[in-house]
Amino acid sequence: MSKVITPREKDYSQWYNDIVIKAGLADYSAVRGCMVIKPYGFAIWEKIQSILDGKFKATGHSNAYFPLFIPKSFFSREAAHVEGFAKECAIVTHYRLKNSDKGLVVDEDARLEEELIVRPTSETIIWNTYKGWIQSYRDLPLLINQWANVVRWEMRTRLFLRTSEFLWQEGHTAHSNKEEAIAETLKILDIYADFAQEWMGMPVIKGTKTENERFAGAVETYCIEALMQDGKALQAGTSHFLGQNFAKAFDVTFLNKEGVSEYVWATSWGVSTRLMGALVMQHSDNEGLVLPPLLAPIQVVIVPIYREFEQLAKINEAIQPLLKELEGAGIRVKYDNDDKHTPGWKFAEYELKGIPVRMGLGPRDLENGTIEVVRRDTRQKENIKLSQALEHVKSLLDQIQTSLYEKALAFQTGSTTRVNDFAEFRQVLDGKGGFVLAHWDGTRETEEKIKEETKATIRCIPLNNPKEEGKCVYSGKPSQQRVIFAKAY
DSSP: OOOOOOOTTTOHHHHHHHHHHHTTSEEEOSSTTOEEEOHHHHHHHHHHHHHHHHHHHHTTOEEOOOOSEEEHHHHTTSHHHHHHHGGGOEEEEESOEEEETTEEEEOGGGEEEEEEEEOSOOHHHHHHHHHHHOOBGGGOOEEEEEEEEEEOOOSSOBTTTBOSEEEEEEEEEEESSHHHHHHHHHHHHHHHHHIIIIISOOOOEEEEOOGGGSOTTOSEEEEEEEEOTTSOEEEEEEEEEEETHHHHHTTOEEEOTTSOEEEOEEEEEEEETHHHHHHHHHHOBTTBOOOOGGGOSOSEEEEEOOSSHHHHHHHHHHHHHHHHHHHHTTOOEEEOOOSSSOHHHHHHHHHHTTOSEEEEEOHHHHHHTEEEEEETTTOOEEEEEGGGHHHHHHHHHHHHHHHHHHHHHHHHHHTEEEOOSHHHHHHHHHTTOSEEEEEOOSOHHHHHHHHHHHOOEEEEEETTOOOOOEEOTTTOOEESSEEEEEOBO
16 A cells, blocks of 8 residues: 555545554554554553543542443433434334345344434433432532443544444533532533643633534533634533533432422533544644654654674664663663664654654664664654663654644634624635624524525634624624634544
8 A cells, every 4th residue: 555645635535544554553444434443543542541641530520331222211301312313313123134045134023112313312211210320418529421322323423523333432420509510510611622732732711602503402512612623613511510401301300408399410521533633633644643752652762773693683682771771761662673674664654644753763873872863743853872772762752742732822823813794704604614704693594594605604603702892794684793613633
């Protein structure tokens, strides 16, 4: 397979697909709309999982697991929820196959009494379960998360960004009062934003969704929005305040301290393997993947450069102290001394895979007591003393992590435009794209017309949005604040 990446400037979509496939992150599957996450891609997802799981547990949450199949009747109990997901549901109707003269067919005598929905999200099955778990205020708060797969039938798919089946975590919590539930929702939003910025090197804007874009069944949806290199927005995570909607739908009540029965208050929140797509698009270049060191499965790769096996033996011996130092410092390092490929091939391969730091050691380096170091993000090369390599690499990994975030933040800032009329609004969206800060009259009608005419949606109403008198960019009606519009994935 050719390792050549389609230039980003030529075809952004193909550039993205090339990196995902050729860097070994994922592959297409035999099942339409579904993907195979390859070992290297799954190693990155495991890093994301591990970090977020630790943050959830540190804030009092526990993991559980709920069924993949949900009785169809459960969805009908919350009207907005069923309306929001009805067109995306995969449905199980039978439980057996049989042989016939036409081959293997569905056994019509094995039809389920009630159809089962393959989990698109778990609110309904979880709240039906919580009814038996919650009796009094002593059972609250109930802070549960699950790592799972979900299915939302998609007609147009793209690896990681939109697939019919994807992996995610979904938190579902129950509280005794509204204030505590809202605080939980915002706490998780902060966890998502901090993770995106500190670990992924991806700046995000925290905000609320409009009623039109709100999660089906939620009272309020909070989100983090990121901006990709093509000027399109990506919703990177959501946290929902569900009010008492699901508690009422499934009759989940508790006795408060005064012995009075009340409905509980709920939240749900999640991020998915879509973060993998964001990671690819946020930092990568025309040479391939660029990974922030904190999430890279391999942070440093060392490649011996030799012509004769006697030289390799000397390099193998000389590199051992540095390998022990790097591993002892908690740095994820790989020493690639196999003879299956040339050093040049390895350099290109590890550049494609986005390894943050590459080191090369040859006979001349041994004589001089030096080692070549190349950072992936800038491709800058330098020769340093082998004795100073540990401290240099530790500093370099920190520099790369910071630099990636600062570069992405500068791009986001430079791609955020304030506009005051619809002609300028269109011009920016059709030109450089990015985040467009514009006044909106607050109506669903205007929001839908703007989307219809420009394909741009309101990504969020930023938290702590400053009040500003103005006129709606589309209708000219009074507006009290600007919101963020963008074309999006």
